[in-house]
Amino acid sequence: LVSLDIVFGVVCGSYFASRIFEITPSIYFWITLVSAVWVIYTADHLLDGIRTKKKFVFETYRFHFDNRIVLMSIGIVTVLVSSIFVLFFLEKELIIYGVSTFVLVIIYLFLNNIFRKRRRFFPKELIISALYSWGIFGGVLILKGNVTFFQVLVIANYFLLVSVNVLLFSYFDSEEDRVSHFNTLTVNFGKKLTRRSIFFILAIAFLI
Secondary structure, eight states: OOSHHHHHHHHHHHHHHHHHTTOOOOHHHHHHHHHHHHHHHHHHHHHHHHHTTTOOSSHHHHHHHHTHHHHHHHHHHHHHHHHHHHHHHSOHHHHHHHHHHHHHHHHHHHHHHHHHHTTOOOOHHHHHHHHHHHHHHHHHHHHHOOOOHHHHHHHHHHHHHHHHHHHHHHHHTHHHHHHTTOOOHHHHHOHHHHHHHHHHHHHHHHHO
């Protein structure tokens, strides 16, 4: 309910990326990463909880709405503390990377909200997968400064697996998403196409 599984997944993915690029990020990198991911996901769930106006389809939205004051307070404190680490201890390149990534996430949330209100298709699964993969590899890529063909293949495959993961959520939550007016691939084009897409992407990932 509080996105700790997401945070744990991001930490594991970033550790994997640091091993692939053979670098060792500082402890401040990890603190900032965990803080940023948790705040973004929590803010997204809070907004969804408030937008649904107590017509909760997902238990996550109900939890965030009922505990919005506590979660917002923790979020504000987390942002303030992590900002100190960012300003005084984080590398300049990572600060630029973090700010630009945050801006991209805000743009995505804004566009997703617009298309959702207009009931038009928005390729959110593709964009989420790209943003997530950039969040995992972007920092270490900037610190390393160069990339090999093998590393490009790893990043591409990681993106494909993230896409499958996002599509699986779209597939299994299709009814709830339809009620909530979420513009997912399954809601717009049906489970059959989504299932075929999942197997097709998995086949490409396996070949790589």
